[in-house]
Structures are given as structure tokens and as C-alpha cells.
Amino acid sequence: MVTVAHVRRIARALPRTEEALVRDRIKFRVGRIVYLALSRDETVLGFAFPKEERDALVAAEPAKFLPPDRVDERYHWVQVRLAAIDEPELREIVVEAWRMVVPKRVAAAHLGEASRSTS
Template sequence: MVTVEDVRRLAATFPRSSEHLIRDRVKFRVGSIVYLAFSRDETLMGFAFPKEERAALVAAEPAKFEMPRESDLRYNWVVARLAALGQDEMSELVVEAWRMVVPKKVYAAYTARIR
């Protein structure tokens, strides 16, 4: 099972990423763009994800993923149940969410550094 602390450790390694507590919810941003957000009870993680791919993701694994609430459907966003995620899958989702909001050169420098 993945925890907010697991995600926090990973997100802390990303250039330009910062953690914020907004209305009792942990969120991670790059500048003013939120790429990760947790439910107040820290059981759900919303994350940046391409709109055109999210229906397929949710349909493929409905026990793990869900569509965002109606007010968030306009955003590139989907929600995962933390208890259903493994560490490797969480890492992939979080890195890809962060990648969506940083300049390509920042992501390229990060991946070059970790290889």
C-alpha cells in the first residue's frame, strides 16, 4: 500500500515541485499548477493525466482508478485509490503527472540525472 509519505519522498526529488497544505489537503505544484492532490483522509490521490486517456484507464481498472468529480472533468485529472497502488505504479504515475507540468528541458535534465 502506498502512503502520502511515499509520494512526498518521490516528489521532493523533482525540480520546481513544492508541497502545500490547502484547505487541509496536501497538494504538490509546479508554480501555480497542481499536479497531485490528496483527499483529506489521504486515501485518494488525484493526479495530472491526459483527458483523452483517462476513460480507458478507469475502465481498465475501476477498483484502482476513478474519474474526477464533475467540477474537475475539464482538467487533465484522474483519481487513484492509494491502497490499490503498488510502489512502482505510484512512481510511474507521479513522475508522469509532474512531467505534464514542467518544461521539457526540466524533465530531460531530471531523467538524465537519475539514469
Template sequence: MMPRNSGAVGGVCAYAPDMATVEDVRWLGSSLERSYEVFVRGRLKFRVGSIVYVAFSLDETEMGFGFPKEERAALVASTPEKFHLPRESEMRFNWVESSLAELDPVEACEFVVDAWRLCVPKKVSAAYDLTHPGGPGPDRPETGPADGPANGGER
């Protein structure tokens, strides 16, 4: 399962056009229906109910995400510098790991949405498609110096 809307979405999903960061996808995970952010042993994760669909390493250099077991070997083989299999104890889950530095921000957002789709009812996913026909990204809140922490905004 490659990202649903592969390709650029105008770069609105991220600040840096060449490599993804946690902040590039954090707003998205927090905005998806039924999704919520948690910290487990210091690691940022996104859940739907009790199901984790995205998790970041402690140093925030890797992002693990829900991905169909049947398709992950092909994904890893296609670009091993970007993707790798989870550790042996997690192979039973629909999961793959990625290096954030190798993902572009739009691609990272697409993987987050596709992982979320695995956890929500089809009607919820279909409603997202109706409101986001261009894929993830257009709703990213604009942040800049004026709405940073010093001015009451979040970073």
C-alpha cells in the same frame, strides 16, 4: 499514458511492497525540480508554479494526479478498482483519481513523475530522465529508527 517505467524498480520507492501511502510519494514530490508541497484546506498537494499536479484526500486514502484527458477513460476502464474519474466540476482538467490502497508504491511514484512531466518544460523532464534512467525510486532517502523524529530526522 501509463507509467513510463511500469514494473518493479527494486522496491526502493517504498516500505510496503503491496500498497502505496502518502509517505511513499511525498519525498519524491518534494525532490522533483520546480515542485513544492502545499497544504490547501488541510490537503497535501504538490505544485509546479500555480499548477497542482498531485493532491491527496483529507484522509490520505486517495491520490489525484495530472493525467491526459484523452487517455483517462481508458485508464479508468482498465482498472476501475484503482482509478476513477474526478467529480464533474473537475472534468475540464487533465486529472484522474486513484485509491492509494490499490496502487503499489512504485506505480504511485511513476504516476507522480508522469503528472509532474505535464507541468514542466521538456528540457526539465529530459534532464530528470538522464539522471534517473531506471525511473523514480533509486534516490529515496533511507529512513529508519535512527533518523526518526526522536533523533533529529524527519518522518
């Protein structure tokens, strides 16, 4: 089972990430855009995720993934039970959520991806 400490360690290593406490919830954001948010009891992690893929993810693994809270349905968002994932899966979730909110060049530079420019 992963913990808040695991989430924090992975997220804080990503460029432009800031941690904030908002209404008793730990959130990670880039600028004003939140890409991770822990539930108040720190057992569920909400994360940025393509809205058009959300239903398929939740349907494929309903014991692991949850739809967003009703107030968050309009956003690119889904939730995962921390007890249901391991650290490699958490890392993938966090990095992919972060990639949704940073400029492509920032993600590419941080992840060591070769830039593909046409000359």
C-alpha cells in the same frame, strides 16, 4: 499499500516541486499548476493525466482508478486509490504527472534523457 510519506518522498525529489496545504488537502505543484492532490482522508490521490486517455484508464481498472470529481472534469485529471497500488506504480504516476507540468527540458535533464537536437 503506499502512504502519503511515499508520495511526499517521490514528489519532493522532482525539480521545481512545492508542497502546499490547501483547504486541508496536501497538494504538490510546479508554480501555480497542481499535479498531485491527496484527498482529505489521504486514501485517494488525484493526479495530472491526459484528459483524452482518462476514460480508457478508468474503464480498464475501475477498482484502482476513479474519474475526477465533477468539479475537476474539465482538467487533465484522474484519481487513484492508494491502497490499490504499490510503490513502483506510484513512482510512475507521480513522475508522469510531473512531466505534464514542467518544461520538457527540465524533465529531460532530471530524468537523464538525451536531448535530441538537430544541428
